[in-house]
Amino acid sequence: MSATAAPVNLTAKDFATDQEVRWCPGCGDYSILAQVQKVMPTLGIPKENFAIISGIGCSSRFPYYMNTFGMHSIHGRATAIASGLKAARPDLSVWIVSGDGDSMSIGGNHTIHLLRRNFDVNFLVFNNQIYGLTKGQYSPTSEEHKITKSTPYGSIDHPFNPLALAMGADGTFIARSMDRDPKHLQETLTRAAKHKGTSFVEIYQNCNIFNDGTFEIFTEKATKLDEGLYLEQDKPLIFGANKNKGIRLNGLQPEVVELGNDFSADDLWIHDEHDFYKAQILVRMFDDPHKTGTHFPRPFGVFYETSRPCYEDEMALQIEEVITSKGKGDLDKLLRGREVWEIA
Amino acid sequence: MTRTEQTLQDVVIKFAGDSGDGMQLTGQQFTNNTALLGIDLATFPDFPAEIRAPIGTLPGVSGFQLHFSSNKVYTPGDIADVLVAMNAAALKVNLKSIKPGGKIIVNIDGFDAKNLRLANYPEGVNPLEDGSLDNFEVIKIDVTRLTREALKDFTDLGTKERDRAKNMFVLGFIYWMYDRTLDTTIAFLKEKFGKKESILQSNIKVLQAGYNYGDTTETFTTRYKVEKAKLPAGTYRSIMGNQALAYGLIAASQKSGLPLFLGSYPITPASDILHELSKHKAFGVKTFQAEDEIAAISSSIGASYGGALGVTTTSGPGMALKTEAMGLAVMLEIPLVIVDIQRGGPSTGLPTKTEQSDLMQAYYGRNGECPMPIIASATPSDCFDVAYEACRIAVQHMTPVILLSDGYIANGAEPWRFPKSADLKPIEVKFAAAQQNTDSKFQPYLRDEKLVRPWAIPGTAGLEHRIGGLEKQDITGNVSYDPDNHQHMVKTRQEKVDKIADYIPLQQLDSGAETGDLLVIGWGSTYGAIKSAVLELQQQGYSVSHAHLRYVRPFPKNLGNIIKNFKQVLVPEINNGQLIKILRDQFLVDAKGYNKIMGIPITKTELITEIKRILQQK
Numbered sequence: 001m002s003a004t005a006a007p008v009n010l011t012a013k014d015f016a017t018d019q020e021v022r023w024c025p026g027c028g029d030y031s032i033l034a035q036v037q038k039v040m041p042t043l044g045i046p047k048e049n050f051a052i053i054s055g056i057g058c059s060s061r062f063p064y065y066m067n068t069f070g071m072h073s074i075h076g077r078a079t080a081i082a083s084g085l086k087a088a089r090p091d092l093s094v095w096i097v098s099g100d101g102d103s104m105s106i107g108g109n110h111t112i113h114l115l116r117r118n119f120d121v122n123f124l125v126f127n128n129q130i131y132g133l134t135k136g137q138y139s140p141t142s143e144e145h146k147i148t149k150s151t152p153y154g155s156i157d158h159p160f161n162p163l164a165l166a167m168g169a170d171g172t173f174i175a176r177s178m179d180r181d182p183k184h185l186q187e188t189l190t191r192a193a194k195h196k197g198t199s200f201v202e203i204y205q206n207c208n209i210f211n212d213g214t215f216e217i218f219t220e221k222a223t224k225l226d227e228g229l230y231l232e233q234d235k236p237l238i239f240g241a242n243k244n245k246g247i248r249l250n251g252l253q254p255e256v257v258e259l260g261n262d263f264s265a266d267d268l269w270i271h272d273e274h275d276f277y278k279a280q281i282l283v284r285m286f287d288d289p290h291k292t293g294t295h296f297p298r299p300f301g302v303f304y305e306t307s308r309p310c311y312e313d314e315m316a317l318q319i320e321e322v323i324t325s326k327g328k329g330d331l332d333k334l335l336r337g338r339e340v341w342e343i344a
Numbered sequence: 345m346t347r348t349e350q351t352l353q354d355v356v357i358k359f360a361g362d363s364g365d366g367m368q369l370t371g372q373q374f375t376n377n378t379a380l381l382g383i384d385l386a387t388f389p390d391f392p393a394e395i396r397a398p399i400g401t402l403p404g405v406s407g408f409q410l411h412f413s414s415n416k417v418y419t420p421g422d423i424a425d426v427l428v429a430m431n432a433a434a435l436k437v438n439l440k441s442i443k444p445g446g447k448i449i450v451n452i453d454g455f456d457a458k459n460l461r462l463a464n465y466p467e468g469v470n471p472l473e474d475g476s477l478d479n480f481e482v483i484k485i486d487v488t489r490l491t492r493e494a495l496k497d498f499t500d501l502g503t504k505e506r507d508r509a510k511n512m513f514v515l516g517f518i519y520w521m522y523d524r525t526l527d528t529t530i531a532f533l534k535e536k537f538g539k540k541e542s543i544l545q546s547n548i549k550v551l552q553a554g555y556n557y558g559d560t561t562e563t564f565t566t567r568y569k570v571e572k573a574k575l576p577a578g579t580y581r582s583i584m585g586n587q588a589l590a591y592g593l594i595a596a597s598q599k600s601g602l603p604l605f606l607g608s609y610p611i612t613p614a615s616d617i618l619h620e621l622s623k624h625k626a627f628g629v630k631t632f633q634a635e636d637e638i639a640a641i642s643s644s645i646g647a648s649y650g651g652a653l654g655v656t657t658t659s660g661p662g663m664a665l666k667t668e669a670m671g672l673a674v675m676l677e678i679p680l681v682i683v684d685i686q687r688g689g690p691s692t693g694l695p696t697k698t699e700q701s702d703l704m705q706a707y708y709g710r711n712g713e714c715p716m717p718i719i720a721s722a723t724p725s726d727c728f729d730v731a732y733e734a735c736r737i738a739v740q741h742m743t744p745v746i747l748l749s750d751g752y753i754a755n756g757a758e759p760w761r762f763p764k765s766a767d768l769k770p771i772e773v774k775f776a777a778a779q780q781n782t783d784s785k786f787q788p789y790l791r792d793e794k795l796v797r798p799w800a801i802p803g804t805a806g807l808e809h810r811i812g813g814l815e816k817q818d819i820t821g822n823v824s825y826d827p828d829n830h831q832h833m834v835k836t837r838q839e840k841v842d843k844i845a846d847y848i849p850l851q852q853l854d855s856g857a858e859t860g861d862l863l864v865i866g867w868g869s870t871y872g873a874i875k876s877a878v879l880e881l882q883q884q885g886y887s888v889s890h891a892h893l894r895y896v897r898p899f900p901k902n903l904g905n906i907i908k909n910f911k912q913v914l915v916p917e918i919n920n921g922q923l924i925k926i927l928r929d930q931f932l933v934d935a936k937g938y939n940k941i942m943g944i945p946i947t948k949t950e951l952i953t954e955i956k957r958i959l960q961q962k
Binding site: 017019046047048049050051053056063064066067068069070071072073074077080081082083084085086087088089091092109110113315318319322323326327328329331332334335336337339340341342343344 | 376379380381382528572573575576577578579580581582583591594595598603605607624625626627628629630632634635636638639642643644645646647648649650651652654668669671672676762763764765778801802803804805806807808809810811812813814822823
């Protein structure tokens with residue numbers, strides 16, 4: 001980090017502002033805000049070196065509540081603004097806060113280009129599968145046949161799978177967490193912050209006004225252990241209330257298996273977040289959790305992490321190389337050009 | 345055989361051929377050669393939007409017009425003294441823009457049955473044979489055959505490769521005709537083809553063959569010479585508009601100490617600025633080819649927010665896409681330069697043709713009350729000064745600035761008495777300083793006497809604050825829905841832009857008396873045509889003056905008073921009347937428009953006719 005990175009003893013409090021938080025009571029955003037405020041002081045970065053850029057939507061109010069540098073910009077463009085900021089100021093810790101509409105719909109184009117360029121920024125996508133700020137229309141991540149204000153007969157759009165999209169755009173850090181699991185969210189955010197490159201974190205966030213309970217199946221005691229799968233590096237993919245189920249790979253096909261007579265933990269898929277091909281399969285475990293019969297649980301955690309040069313570093317390097325080989329630019333030489341003539 | 349040499353004051357020559365004939369390169373080579381002799385000049389490249397329209401057809405014709413003179417030159421010329429036509433289509437397209445009695449140099453190979461048919465000449469009609477060119481002096485050269493002949497020993501080159509050197513034959517011949525030497529082009533060829541020996545040698549050979557053809561063929565008895573122009577003393581170079589604009593941005597970066605960041609998406613005719621700036625990394629310039637126009641401006645806003653000199657470059661359709669982000673920059677009150685190289689519109693319109701298309705868009709084209717300063721360049725070299733000034737206004741007044749240029753200036757060239765770095769006035773910039781005492785909260789929208797707020801960049805301790813597109817409370821910058829505050833902020837943002845008038849020069853008359861019958865007001869690329877028309881009319885005794893606006897928003901403070909001193913006002917524009925609407929609105933003046941919307945510049949001749957018509961009307 002920057003030269004001013006003296007060790008400072010910061011606490012979550014230092015990151016709160018005097019602005020009244022105006023999300024609806026009970027909104028999942030409160031938890032995400034609290035976890036970010038807890039994680040940031042642990043990173044060893046001076047407070048003034050954080051810049052949080054958001055777009056438009058409920059989630060994008062985020063910067064107002066963070067006592068860092070912040071910009072609440074325009075719909076879908078936080079990613080592009082953050083790209084320019086990071087290119088100009090590689091020394092800053094840049095965070096993007098966005099929602100499913102902001103990042104997948106109006107800003108979809110910038111999302112994929114940010115990922116392929118791999119700017120070293122943290123990209124938090126609060127996914128509540130609904131448009132909250134505009135009061136309840138379906139979003140690009142809403143499930144099919146969803147009844148909303150704009151789809152009284154049910155939506156006919158096929159939804160995005162955000163992690164598969166991020167994988168397709170060659171993201172270098174791909175993770176999923178949720179508002180209702182503070183510890184998991186803190187761990188995931190810490191990992192994201194430490195990753196060098198664009199860290200894409202999808203955060204399941206409950207909109208208790210327009211889409212209440214949409215992720216309940218992953219958070220309620222009765223169902224969460226059977227429907228969620230918590231990824232841990234080098235550990236087998238085991239889930240279920242009694243840790244009685246697992247995922248094994250049959251060739252390229254993942255399968256849900258019962259542990260016991262036929263299969264043991266040794267037969268299971270061992271999670272390796274550096275395995276590009278396994279990650280492709282893992283992000284595709286996207287079954288409808290309400291489906292009856294055998295289906296895949298929804299994975300949470302870090303799906304994939306790899307290292308690739310960051311755009312801002314390559315950009316700075318190119319400048320350095322040119323200056324090394326040609327010398328620093330001389331304005332008078334530039335203006336004069338190669339061919340001149342004198343008029344007396 | 346006796347040869348005579350005739351001295352001319354003024355020549356307009358147009359090179360025209362198929363897009364693949366290399367006419368732009370031929371024109372540029374002749375331009376450089378001319379410029380280095382100290383002859384004044386102006387150029388006008390005119391090419392199709394398609395990279396290669398079908399060969400031999402009318403839409404495929406590419407032209408390059410050059411006006412050179414021992415007098416001061418203001419335009420590329422209304423009408424050509426000499427036309428080089430590489431094929432029938434090139435002749436047909438340009439026939440109406442040659443002076444009666446002018447010379448037409450044709451490549452007769454381009455007038456075979458196939459080429460005549462492609463140029464839509466009726467069956468059996470050949471303009472070289474039917475007497476239709478009797479009013480011109482036609483010089484027929486079988487360029488293709490002579491080129492092949494010259495290259496008969498270059499056995500390693502195919503016919504296609506040999507024929508590609510045709511333009512060098514023409515160029516060599518023109519060099520002979522105007523009594524030039526070949527060295528500038530030979531040097532150019534060496535640089536371009538240095539590693540491809542036989543291509544290099546073949547091009548030089550054909551260039552010399554063209555020259556020798558003029559020298560040895562007895563049909564040509566006269567060579568022409570144009571003397572050095574009497575320009576102000578100094579060192580000159582040749583410069584094109586987009587290049588000058590890029591240099592202006594680099595100079596502003598150097599003289600302000602702010603690193604230059606360009607976020608851009610390729611679009612005709614603005615892409616050359618991106619190309620140019622991307623070459624100059626030695627100045628620390630960061631160029632970012634974004635995924636679209638919106639990302640281009642958004643990334644520049646991000647860079648500016650971080651303390652860089654943020655610039656984005658585009659043309660009309662891209663301007664439209666950037667609109668919302670411009671509004672954000674106005675709300676954030678941060679510096680940004682938006683360069684619009686205008687072209688024919690609406691929609692995709694005429695990408696390679698010129699038009700003063702976007703003044704209304706620049707002035708009014710955003711949601712809400714969203715004032716932004718606008719500044720316009722008048723000539724290719726003026727782009728340097730205007731780019732420098734746009735950066736100055738942006739960083740000193742904490743505002744996005746729109747710079748309007750157009751395709752005609754962007755691609756046109758002229759001699760430039762370039763400045764010395766030391767003579768450029770430094771651009772002073774101050775970032776808000778760190779605050780150690782955290783009890784006093786930083787006020788991001790506290791304004792100075794110019795109504796300008798501090799530029800507080802991330803990484804500065806104690807200045808943590810939030811900005812955004814929602815309405816701000818003045819001083820604190822907190823989100824505010826208070827009705828009185830909104831009215832206050834709308835008025836304040838307007839006043840901030842209006843106040844820039846206190847920090848720009850007063851409007852000068854370009855020529856003419858301070859009172860009179862007619863004031864011609866122009867902006868942008870009509871400069872040369874208006875200037876030369878008005879000067880000529882003044883010599884004929886007409887009471888006419890010329891004011892040319894660099895600052896379009898806000899106007900210089902004295903513009904209203906200047907206007908009041910004239911009985912009539914004429915506003916020529918290459919659009920359907922845009923500046924005129926603003927002038928009428930602000931000064932309640934009954935100005936008249938002269939509007940040409942053909943994708944080509946206004947000519948001196950038509951303007952003289954129009955001004956005389958107006959003055960005789962009363």
